[in-house]
Amino acid sequence: MTQPTPLNTEARMRPSPFYVIALALTLPLFMTACGPTELPAVAEASKPALTVSLATPTLQPVSNVISANGSVAAWQEAIIGPEINGLRVEEVLVQVGDRVRKGQPLARFARDTVENDRMLAEAALHEASAAAGEARADGQRARNLEDSGNLSAQRIQQLLTQEQTTQARLETARAQLALQKLRLSQTVLRAPDDGIVAARSATIGSVPAQGNEMFRLIRQGRLEWRAELAAQQLEQIRPGQKAMITSPGGSTWSGVVRLVAPTIDPSSRRGMVYVDIDSAKAGEEGFIPPGAYVSGELMTGIQRAMMVPQSAVVARDGFHLVFVVSKDMQVSALKVSVGRIFGDQQEVLSGLKGAERIVASGGAFLNNGDRVRLASSPANPDQH
Template sequence: MKILVYSVLLLGLSMSCSADEKGAALSQKPVQVTVNQPESNSEGAFATASGKLVSKNSVNVSTRMMGYITGLRAEVGQNVRAGQLLVSINSTDIQAKGGQANAQISQAQANFNSAKKDYDRFSNLYKSQSASQKELDDMRARYEMAKAGLDAAQAMKSEVNAQYRYTNITAPISGVITAKYAEQGDMASPGMPLLTIESPSALQAQVLVSEQNITLIKQGIPVKITLKSTNQEVGGTVAEISRSSANTGGQYLVKVNVSDSANLLSGMFVNVQFPFKNNGKTNLDFQEGVMIPKSALVENGQLTGVYTVSSNNTAILRWVKTGKHFGDQVEILSGLNAKEPYIVSAEGKLFNGAKVTK
């Protein structure tokens, strides 16, 4: 019996509260609101892709010889100029080969000088018919062999000099050292990367695009690039489009030149928005480009909504699904169409059914 009485009391209270809210909504003065249309891409649809910024000019510094690193004048984050000495490698072996090459050149030069004198002398004797043709031919052969020996010794010396250049490694470009793979005292080997230098003045956004969208992306089209960490938005232009997904997990690599890379760093994560012109065809994979300001969103726990205006000029809270963020704008994936007005701001408290005036 008590339970029945309690239930009747709760029902009465709820009915009275509901009546009170309806009465408040009817007696409330209309709230002044600012209404806006969702921003949509008038050209058609768009697709988004995620990736990161990389330097267009990135060089791995390595050597072609083996030896201990005797000097490493480089630190990560250091600015270097082209031609600046960065790494020195022990050159004892090269110095020994250089001494051998010099000795071989001296020996070959002496043989060449002797052979040349004999050849010149026998040429004069042959002209005065004091030497035979065979004797002249023998002197000519000896002279040519001595000349070839001298050329070989000089070529060996040039090879040694070329190896010397790899004992003192300089910066191939001007930029910033972004990675260091060895320390002083380590053993360097041919092809082993020692440093990475990047030029921060020219950055690219590298993103992976799905196969549904790659055929509609063209070289040279303008795009929007948004930094995930700061929501900063910059412009860009599609520079390169890969036509193979064999090494990228079924997606296609697209490189975008960043128009303004000031205050941007290589490695930052970005979202890139690719616009598509409307060709009259419907593709469910494309978004209609519904973008609204973040300030228009209403947060309630894990739900996100936006107030719309009914035909009776009342506020209606519509739950929506949001997508990627582009600056101060947010992408609406569902719950709001491109032609539906929504409330941007209000001069009073809004709730479902509240009277509004524009």
């Protein structure tokens, strides 16, 4: 029987072509799934340091204020109307918004009827004056003949009584003439005080009744701001404190607290503060009209507040941050609570002690842990 020919050992160890192809296809997949067992370390590129300037919080005196809202009203109003009945308006001399002086004519009424009544009163006075003169003469004769017995006592008494009666009628006639002169002067409607005409209902040809409003006057042109405050805020307000009011047009007005209401509204639990508005701008552009609802601030005193540059405060993720620079020029973000803005300065209510070195500007480009360098030493970032 023929023996099988033994295969060459080298031929037996040579891989099959199909095995080589399969290995070439699966090796990349294996390396991707398992990952490299050892890769050479690559040095991460150094992030460049941001050049910044530093600032330190400072304590500055600022006004302590209370914000409030309220309406603007006239300090006092004067209602002006006719003092006599039955007169026709003949002329209207002023319009709404006019500034008037005390005693200035506002309107004129037809005076024919009143002038006629004055003439009748004057004639009645002349008549009474003549009758009184005759009665005085009769009374003097009666007194001279009283002791002679030529006149009875009754007649003497009648003459003396007639003298007194005619004298009284003379005084009545004088009063009637004075009344008609007064009515004649009332045919001209005059301003009772300096001020601004706020409303006008007078029309030519109308016959207004006595006391009906024809004009409404803001006395002396003075306006007041009636600020509404909570009970705890009212305790901080005193007469004489300064205020700043902003008009609907954006103009600012100064004022002074005149009065703090002694009571609080039981429904709203708020009280009223009456602030006199500076009337120097009355009639100018930006004038606050009575009835406007405006906002303002009441200055209750001076306090020292911690201030930082406004550019140092960064708003991020709903918080206000400042970046504090350490000795090795590394920054760390610090949350702060901020208050009002004064020019380019921002008030910090809490979060800082006052000795920190903070980034004055450029904080929006920084993150916690970044390194910075000073603007005054660009060659050496770590120098400080």
